[in-house]
Amino acid sequence: METNLANPSAAPAACSSHELCVSDLTVSYHRVPALHHVSFQVACGQCVALLGPNGAGKSTLLKTLAGLVRMETGSIRFHGHEVKGATKDFAYLPQREQIDWDFPTTVRGIVEMGRYLRLGWWRRFGGEDFDAVEEALKAMELKPIEHRQINALSGGQQQRAFLARALAQQAHVVLFDEPFTGLDKPTQDNLKRLLKTLRDQGKLVIASHHDLATVPEIFDRVILLNGELMAAGPVSEVFHEANISKTYSTRVFSGLDHGLAV
């Protein structure tokens, strides 16, 4: 296995419990790599920002963690176990455009969906499930609007509904694709607060983000990405001018210039 020169510290052996360790991850679309040999380590109880220019592979990384995209090389370990494909421990919250908002369901219905995976096909929706849903609705401050159809929600409420679903699912890792896009300031503040709630419950929140100005107030750690890993670590250590400009100005191997693309 090839070791990653950009981040030699992330050897798979050092991965303890309560940690998510990605090592040497490569993902390609049609033979053009979107992520090259990315390695990093994050722990539960952290709020991690995924930063980088358009096409840097932020969404790809989230989808790979969610088990939606096949890895070409590398491994993902969580809680000391190898993660292969989809898992109930990870909740993936897609970008809002992907969802059919006319679907005949309510806020409560969405949150209940989070329990279905735990229940399987047949088992009845029991007291424990009901409590988990209740708790999630309360934590995300959705109780007053629990019976609304999902199209009758504001953008912030929709985000919260999906966060509540992740909570009800009892996922340990929440993967969030551009959660702050298109939200106004008060809604952003609210979401920020709720992400911190999740973090304080010991969840690991990983969110792609593009507003650099708000990074320090929302997140504890950053992963700077541009096809390859540029830097990863606590905001105070890694999130500085040099790293940022390096991330946003590097041209990445895309295959196209080299005549490799199909």
Add this chain to the structure above:
Amino acid sequence: MDWLFKSLQHDFMQRSLVACVLIGFTNGFLGAFVVLRRLALMADSLSHSLLPGLAVGLILFGLAPAGLFFGALVAALIVALGAQLLAKGSRIKEDTALGILYTVAFSVGIVIISKVKVRVSLLHYLFGNILGVSNSDLWVIYGISLVIIPLLVGLQRPLMLTLFDPSVAKSQGVRVTALNLVLMISLVLSMIASLQAVGVILLLGLLISPAATMYLLCDSYPMMLWGGGLLGMIGSCLGLLLSDWFNLPSGACIVLVLGFFFCLAYLFSPRYGLLPKLTKRRHFHDQSLARWPHDEA
């Protein structure tokens, strides 16, 4: 009152009514998936592609239901898979591929029918004639309903996750591709069961109108499934009785009744209907006053 149900004493009428109950429910239930996944065009294509299968089955095996059933199944599968292949291998999108394939298949069916002698019986399959349901047809209907309904009820939860958001469902370990296949096969089977009742051309109406009606009436997924089934059942039976009383074609009557239900929902649904929307006050005065309580100070 007696004249209304007099004909129910006849054997064929009882058989037809049982067929209506089963077919109506199966289609209504399945329709929710078609409506929510926007598969109406796909369903229409599949139903039309049954015709050449029936014609070839007729030539090869005669009028035996098993042969017709087999022919229809093969034809539908060829069109469904062919469209996928066409769409994958070129810049043609799937709806276009389906459109081409099913019209070609339907034309093949028409050409074959014009050349074979037993034209009349095939015309039944074009427009349906539920009064002609035989005992063996009824067995096919029983069998298919008994497979599809328990299967779909059992798969309700993963199907819901898939319908709502395939990518998230996949990330949670739901086997999306397999479920889609199950859905597609159920669709073809229920169509074959319904051929005798409403025919190739009107099948789509029986399939999607109950679900579309429920879609306008409720915000609950289980309600849409079961309500659609119930509505399909009631509509089919009512259509059958109407066709009997007024001596009209049965398939068309069933679809007309279901269409009428849809119109009612479209106009009067409390939440999504046209009339309540037009007559509703533009502004929620009470609610907005509640948000800014002026008199508290």
